[in-house]
Amino acid sequence: MNTFVQIERLTDFQYQKVKYFSVRFENNEVNEFFDFLNRMEDEEVAEDLSNLLVWIEEIGANYGAIKNRFFRNESITTDVQALPPPRKQMETVEILVENIRLYCLVVNEHVVFLFNGGIKTTDDAKDCPNVGPYIKQANQLVRKIDELLKTKEISWNEYQTDIEFNKDLEFGL
Numbered sequence: 001m002n003t004f005v006q007i008e009r010l011t012d013f014q015y016q017k018v019k020y021f022s023v024r025f026e027n028n029e030v031n032e033f034f035d036f037l038n039r040m041e042d043e044e045v046a047e048d049l050s051n052l053l054v055w056i057e058e059i060g061a062n063y064g065a066i067k068n069r070f071f072r073n074e075s076i077t078t079d080v081q082a083l084p085p086p087r088k089q090m091e092t093v094e095i096l097v098e099n100i101r102l103y104c105l106v107v108n109e110h111v112v113f114l115f116n117g118g119i120k121t122t123d124d125a126k127d128c129p130n131v132g133p134y135i136k137q138a139n140q141l142v143r144k145i146d147e148l149l150k151t152k153e154i155s156w157n158e159y160q161t162d163i164e165f166n167k168d169l170e171f172g173l
Helices: 032-041 047-063 087-093 132-150
Strands: 004-016 019-025 081-083 101-109 110-119 154-156 163-165 171-172
Touching: 004 047, 004 110, 004 132, 019 032, 019 047, 032 047, 032 101, 032 110, 047 081, 047 101, 087 101, 101 132, 110 132, 132 171
Parallel strands: 019 110
Antiparallel strands: 004 019, 004 171, 081 101, 101 110, 154 163
16 A cells, blocks of 8 residues: 655745755655754754754755765665765755764755655665665655656656746656
8 A cells, every 4th residue: 555645845945056845645644854963953963963964955946056066965766866065065064963873865956855754873874774764765766756757746846946846846766
């Protein structure tokens, strides 16, 4: 049986260079990104979470979503990325995030889907009991979003700086 998913524009995360989106599973009150934020607020990672939100804003307002600069490759079968940026980039800008991972799809430099994540407790995130399931889930979501882009159920604006979709669009996962 399919679980249905809807795309949501993150209205408080729309910046000059990047527009952020998330997905909400049927029967869930909040989208995956807000679920991540809510869960991390209850953990001992307040500084990490605050700095991760700074990165989301910095990338969105000032830089654009440059994959090989600001995102970690966390692919299994699809093009899944993760925040925070690689350590070298964080140290250069002096905005450090130690243990949390947020999985995402960088569609292009202007459009990013923020999914879910958690506190990474192993060297390889794919082996981590906390974040491994979110990497797998992100891979499934990316596969479906890629299909929707190919079939034009998600379409681009004229300059490919934003996406358009029917607000009632649902897809099975």
